[in-house]
Amino acid sequence: MKARIILILTVLLISISGIHCSKSEKDFTIWIGGAPEEVDFWAKLVSEFNKQTGYNLQLIRQPTYTDQRRQELVISLEAKQPDPDMFLMDVVWINQFIKSNWLEPLDKYVTKSNFNTDVFFQKVLNSVDRYRNKLYALPVFMDVGLLYYRKDLLNKFGYNGPPKTWSELVNESLKIQKAERKDDPNFYGYVWQGAQYEGLVCNFLEFIASNGDSIMKDGKIDLNTPQNEKALQLMTDLIHKYKISPLNTYTEMKEEETRRAFQRGDALFERNWTYAWNLAQDNDSPVKGKIGLTVLPHFDDNQSVSTLGGWHIGISRFSDEKEKAWKFIQFVSSYEVQKSLVLNVGWNPARKDVYNDKEVIAKLPTVKILYDALQHTAARPTLPYYSQVSDVIQRYVNDCLAGKINPKEALEKMQKEEDELVKIYGTK
Amino acid sequence: MARSRKKYSSGQTWQAYIFNSPLILITLIFVFLPVAGTLITGFFRNVTFMPNKFIFLENFYRLFGDVHFWQSVRFTLLFVFVSVGLELVLGMMFALILNEAFPGRGLMRVAILIPWAIPVAISARIWQLMYNFDFGVINYIVIHLGFVSSPVNWLGSPVGAFFSIVISDIWKTTPFITIILLAGLSLIPDELYKQAMIDGTNFIQRFYYITIPLLRPVIVVALLFRTIDAIRIFDLIYVLTGGGPGGSTSSISLYAFKYYITGDFGYGSAISIVVFILASALAVLYIKFGNFAGELK
Numbered sequence: 035m036k037a038r039i040i041l042i043l044t045v046l047l048i049s050i051s052g053i054h055c056s057k058s059e060k061d062f063t064i065w066i067g068g069a070p071e072e073v074d075f076w077a078k079l080v081s082e083f084n085k086q087t088g089y090n091l092q093l094i095r096q097p098t099y100t101d102q103r104r105q106e107l108v109i110s111l112e113a114k115q116p117d118p119d120m121f122l123m124d125v126v127w128i129n130q131f132i133k134s135n136w137l138e139p140l141d142k143y144v145t146k147s148n149f150n151t152d153v154f155f156q157k158v159l160n161s162v163d164r165y166r167n168k169l170y171a172l173p174v175f176m177d178v179g180l181l182y183y184r185k186d187l188l189n190k191f192g193y194n195g196p197p198k199t200w201s202e203l204v205n206e207s208l209k210i211q212k213a214e215r216k217d218d219p220n221f222y223g224y225v226w227q228g229a230q231y232e233g234l235v236c237n238f239l240e241f242i243a244s245n246g247d248s249i250m251k252d253g254k255i256d257l258n259t260p261q262n263e264k265a266l267q268l269m270t271d272l273i274h275k276y277k278i279s280p281l282n283t284y285t286e287m288k289e290e291e292t293r294r295a296f297q298r299g300d301a302l303f304e305r306n307w308t309y310a311w312n313l314a315q316d317n318d319s320p321v322k323g324k325i326g327l328t329v330l331p332h333f334d335d336n337q338s339v340s341t342l343g344g345w346h347i348g349i350s351r352f353s354d355e356k357e358k359a360w361k362f363i364q365f366v367s368s369y370e371v372q373k374s375l376v377l378n379v380g381w382n383p384a385r386k387d388v389y390n391d392k393e394v395i396a397k398l399p400t401v402k403i404l405y406d407a408l409q410h411t412a413a414r415p416t417l418p419y420y421s422q423v424s425d426v427i428q429r430y431v432n433d434c435l436a437g438k439i440n441p442k443e444a445l446e447k448m449q450k451e452e453d454e455l456v457k458i459y460g461t462k
Numbered sequence: 463m464a465r466s467r468k469k470y471s472s473g474q475t476w477q478a479y480i481f482n483s484p485l486i487l488i489t490l491i492f493v494f495l496p497v498a499g500t501l502i503t504g505f506f507r508n509v510t511f512m513p514n515k516f517i518f519l520e521n522f523y524r525l526f527g528d529v530h531f532w533q534s535v536r537f538t539l540l541f542v543f544v545s546v547g548l549e550l551v552l553g554m555m556f557a558l559i560l561n562e563a564f565p566g567r568g569l570m571r572v573a574i575l576i577p578w579a580i581p582v583a584i585s586a587r588i589w590q591l592m593y594n595f596d597f598g599v600i601n602y603i604v605i606h607l608g609f610v611s612s613p614v615n616w617l618g619s620p621v622g623a624f625f626s627i628v629i630s631d632i633w634k635t636t637p638f639i640t641i642i643l644l645a646g647l648s649l650i651p652d653e654l655y656k657q658a659m660i661d662g663t664n665f666i667q668r669f670y671y672i673t674i675p676l677l678r679p680v681i682v683v684a685l686l687f688r689t690i691d692a693i694r695i696f697d698l699i700y701v702l703t704g705g706g707p708g709g710s711t712s713s714i715s716l717y718a719f720k721y722y723i724t725g726d727f728g729y730g731s732a733i734s735i736v737v738f739i740l741a742s743a744l745a746v747l748y749i750k751f752g753n754f755a756g757e758l759k
Contacts (some may be wrong), residue, residue: 108725112510229704230704230705230708281613282594282617282618284618284707285703285706285707286594286617418510418511419725421723421724424724425724429708430708432706433708436706436707436708438707438708
């Protein structure tokens, strides 16, 4: 009996001293999720950083899905936990986190370490990372919506380059789709993301922005305009009038569905994020070497606009290792690391200067187009209740694509519900 | 009931409470507390990124004016009515067939359980692929049999999506009803049927006057389980249509989930309370009108 008590006490003592030890080492953490291969790459970066600095930064793996990643962060931050010290944020979260007072302003660190923020795209920095003249986050990599096209088919039918306007896209699609259908009954002119989810808001924003409009004007949600009606009419017409987009656009089409259709060779044009390029160039891809990439089309007398995506890094206000965390942010923002991001995982660097790197241009001839697209981006609304706003847009745009209501009606109902949301959530 | 209560002394009553206490405790912790917690959350404007605010019944008032909420209530009730009804009819048919002696009956009884054994998320995904517009097997079959000339977008119209969900649900949960009814059928003494046959009854008479009355308590249990399950339907729809097109197949649970995932816990809780009240009301109705306590003596 005595022996047993001593044994238990020993075990307890060892475990307590173990807890003590790990605390005195002062590790700090960064939380990152995403596709497994992406997180693996981050693990490599973190161990490289630890080797260089002698710090003990720990990578905590998060889920793949964006919503779940946010949920995890929200729980820890709401409880004011010292962990995570740093994390990656999707563009639409940053404002929500700032308003909740969860992010450490970075200006103090920027000045102290003579960090040059001019190397980043200023438009992105100003629209996403800055709030009331304070800097809260820095971009790590960027994403934009782009137009993928089949070079071989355009050449075959005598077109010199990709379409610049939506009407050109429609005409070329109609002609080529008709001819190609003889061999491939599943061939479609244009595939894009029309299912009821966040991606639909990104697509909708690109259509309306390429007609010179936006979701928010002067801090107010303003959707019911003639420009937006024209844009939404075009989205519906692509499916029902011209029939160049498949009927399942509004039920099934998300990023991967459109990518698969295009990569199978079943589509002439595709709207997708930048990730689809590397996959389409795989050795077993039927469209390898036959495709091109350009900015999205626009309405006559307007310009192309891409929805801004991508991930940004910030420091938690509750972190107990802010200085060290800033060191890691500097490391991630360095020219070398940004360059290795694009060369190894195909992410578009947040630094402008990397786009002129000879090695990068040699490996990815498309970076020039990305650089152009990044000059004209549209950001989704920055509101603490953005998710609810997005949900309303998704529902009515999708209803309209399904042909249940006409664009005018959809925009009217959307506006009415958005106004109600502002009434419910807009008051403190 | 009053008669039986009198029989116990106070010591026995206490003993009963002590023996039941684990169950009471578990019910309190895992049923009562969450429901109470949800109700309390429903009294707040509890939205991520915004300060918490006590607004008492405002979330519940908001329900009344919310057309999408009523749409989801209509959808859910229609879904319960159609799918549970069809499942009962089909389940009864299968149970009667499987209750007869025929070669391979054991194998059939196992085989019919397979859909029930597959996780809902996976079977929903399988059905989604079958309904697929591009390469789904259902379009392949109807086109090759010449019913239609071009592929049908099954999940693309409210009516198509509704029946696609109902069919998937029937495929998945009819086995459950079959097995419960089969258990009930095997308890009915064979002599009753033999006697009735001697009296010169036909199959339909035997079904109505012997099988149905004796099976009633079992039917009520099966319906009770299925109705409560169906009124909470979430996973099948979440995977199959995500509530689309345009929210026309959004069940109440899915509607509540949408608010939880977008960060409005107060309104989500208010919706969940409605699901809870609906399910409880139906359970009470079944138990009252099912009257199976009387039949089981």
